[in-house]
Amino acid sequence: MATDIKAPQFPESVADGTVATWHKQEGEAVKRDELLVDIETDKVVLEVVAPADGVVSKIIAAEGDTVESQQVLGQFEEGASGSAPSSSGKEDADNEEKPAADSHKSDASAETEQGSDQSAGDQAGPAARKLMSEHGIAADQVTGTGKGGRITKGDVEKTIGDKAEQRASQPAPQQPATAAVPAAPGEREERRVPMTRLRKRIAERLVSAQQNAAMLTTFNEVNMKPIMDMRKNYKDAFEKAHGVRLGFMGFFTRACVEALKRHPEVNASIDGDDVVYHGYYDIGVAVSTDRGLVVPVIRDSDQKGLAEVESQIIEYGQKAQKGKLSIEEMTGGTFTISNGGVFGSLMSMPILNPPQTAILGMHKIQERPMAVDGKVEILPMMYLALSYDHRLIDGKQAVQFLVTVKNFIEDPARLLLDI
Structure with a gap:
């Protein structure tokens, strides 16, 4: 049925x-x-x-x-069973079991069977027909192995491969010894593929963000040595206690939440002529995938510890690579963190994720000579970038927010003492 x-x-x-x-x-x-x-x-x-x-x-x-x-x-x-491609051995066995009288069929009967096989071979699935059309292959050139002789996409791919092997095995035509053979020009291959719906949607949102917001970016730098030292001292104990690796994203998420509490306009959004101040902290974390950039949301981040945040980020990353993120997991968000440093970016200007009015960009940790108490020290430094919508957030507020994040990262004890 x-x-x-x-x-x-x-x-x-x-x-x-x-x-x-x-x-x-x-x-x-x-x-x-x-x-x-x-x-x-x-x-x-x-x-x-x-x-x-x-x-x-x-x-x-x-x-x-x-x-x-x-x-x-x-x-x-x-409950039905499909037809798997038959092996040549099985076909030989079937032929041997047929009565000898079968070999004396009339010519008319043979022609009828041949016409029936040809008709069955013309039946091809949508994907197979599309591939045959792209490569100029006729149905009678393909041996169908599907149910009732139906041509599958695999049958067409096999035919394409066989033809390629035949062309490769053919000897090159002999040229007269006296004729000068010009070198073949290099092929300038182009491949046109339709843009995926996800990629088109991402493009629309990014263009819209630049056209509809008064976007500016402010920069600062942060000394990562205190966080790196803490991570080095406690990473084994942390992983043993919580079953998850201690990374940097958890610290930055906590630092951003505390900074958002002190600067609520950065956690707000614009809705028409209204400003919506959010009394909760749903932090979006940008994740790069083969299909495009997606932003799953860590909801109520202020109520989660470092282990919960790290665990959820890892889970979202795995889901994103497999295309398993749900609509609910990517809906909403009051603020976004994007870490281009994992790809080696030293500095960038992140684009807003509407309707949010700010986004923090993390970058590569780079050792640089810095002046500390009148002396030059080599420290692991990171540039931070905050892109913001100037319609709602003034430059003073943006800079103060970024400095607050910087202070929490450079002195992580503040996160515990709430100062």
């Missing part, structure tokens, strides 16, 4: 999605909860899995198609 494969129920903030990848082709057998298709939205990638053991009988929405919530993507036959 065939059942519909439907797109998941999208959140209210997501209007539609794009069929990103079909992991199974028509006629292919699947197990319960096995991944069938990925649906990419403006914010996250949603997965559709098999409801039971069975076969993908029909694909309706091809890769690249735009679909809405609960739209039918294909059909699924529960």
Whole structure:
């Protein structure tokens, strides 16, 4: 019995999605909860899995198609078994078991069977048809191994590979000895691929932030030696007690929360003609992925200890790389921290994450000669950058906020003593 494969129920903030990848082709057998298709939205990638053991009988929405919530993507036959590619040994055995009379079929019968096989070979799934079109391959050039002779994407890829091997194995044409053969010009290959929905959404938000906010950036530098010394002395005991590594992000999150308490306008947002002051501290942490930059939110950061913050950052990072972050985990946020230092950036100007009005940029820790009490010392220094919306935050407030963060990092005992 065939059942519909439907797109998941999208959140209210997501209007539609794009069929990103079909992991199974028509006629292919699947197990319960096995991944069938990925649906990419403006914010996250949603997965559709098999409801039971069975076969993908029909694909309706091809890769690249735009679909809405609960739209039918294909059909699924529960309990059916797909056709796996048959081995040559099995085919030989089947031929040997056939009666000798089978070899004396009439020419008309043979022609009928040949026409039937050709018709079956023309049947190809959406992904296979797209690949055949891109490489100029006809259906009669591909041997279908799917159910009923259906051509799968793997069949087309095999044909492409076979053709490439044949071209590579062919000897180069002989040129006359007297003819001067000019060197072949270098190929200037170009590859055009559509921008993903997530990347387009990120681009729209970044451009909007620059166009709609009076964005400025102020810089300061912080001596990381006190935090590095504390981390060196207590990292083993911390990991043993809490089961998580002691990093720098936990300290910066705590420092930002304390600074936000003292400068509430940096934790506020603009809504039309109103200023919304938030009485809570939901800190967004920018995470880079292959699909683009995402910002999961650590909610109520003021109520979490260093271990909780570090653990949640690690969890978000792992989810982000696998595309498993939910809409709820990336919604909201009153302030954002972005750490470009992990990629080696020494200084940058982070872009606001609307509707927030400020973002802190961390950078690479670099040893530099510094003047300390009239003497030159080599210290591990980091540049901090605070981008802010000048419509709400004045330069004085921005600088004071950044200095407050700097003081907490350079003297972490202040975090414990609340001074």
